[in-house]
Each structure stands twice: as structure tokens, then as C-alpha cells.
Amino acid sequence: MFVTASLLLTLTFLAVGVSFFAPFWISNLGKADNELDYAEPKNVSYLPYGYLPVDYPDRGLWAQCGRTCLWFWNDDYRLQSNLFTPLSEFE
Numbered sequence: 001m002f003v004t005a006s007l008l009l010t011l012t013f014l015a016v017g018v019s020f021f022a023p024f025w026i027s028n029l030g031k032a033d034n035e036l037d038y039a040e041p042k043n044v045s046y047l048p049y050g051y052l053p054v055d056y057p058d059r060g061l062w063a064q065c066g067r068t069c070l071w072f073w074n075d076d077y078r079l080q081s082n083l084f085t086p087l088s089e090f091e
Contacts, residue, residue: 035053035083035087038083038086038087039082039083039086040081040082040083040085040086041082044082046078046079046082046083047064047070047078047079048070048074048075048078048079049075051070055067056069056070063079064079072084
């Protein structure tokens with residue numbers, strides 16, 4: 001029982017750490033001069049239709065945030081497939 005509880009506590013600690021620091025990992029990397037150049041297809045907005053990048057300046061592992069967050073799975077994974085995946089080629 002002690003081993004199971006210790007393992008569960010360790011996994012919980014790691015999950016909380018990842019969820020706490022995740023928004024800062026990508027946000028602090030700096031942005032490309034014009035992210036639309038890196039989006040796929042080029043020069044097409046990577047956010048769901050009707051949203052502007054200036055309203056969502058901070059990016060985490062799972063979302064781009066401003067007052068609210070646009071999660072990577074919104075609009076059929078548009079943010080993930082149109083920006084996050086193409087940007088991963090430039091690491």
C-alpha cells in the first residue's frame with residue numbers, strides 16, 4: 001500500500017508541476033517575426049476563424065491565451081495542426 005501511495009503521490013507531483021509551468025515554456029521562447037510565415041498553409045491564420053493573434057499573446061503547451069484560452073483541440077485541432085506542428089520543425 002505504501003509503495004502504491006508513494007508512486008501515486010510522485011505522479012501527482014509531476015503532473016501538477018507540468019501543468020503549472022507549461023504555459024511559460026513556449027511563451028518565453030519568443031515569437032517568430034511573422035508567425036503566419038511558419039503556419040501551414042502559409043499566411044493563413046492559425047487561430048480558429050474570427051480570432052486575432054494580438055488578442056491571444058501567450059502560448060502554452062495546450063493553448064494560446066489572452067483573457068480566455070483557445071485550446072489546441074478547438075476547431076478540429078486547427079491551432080495544433082496549423083501552427084504548433086509546423087513550428088516544431090524549427091527547433
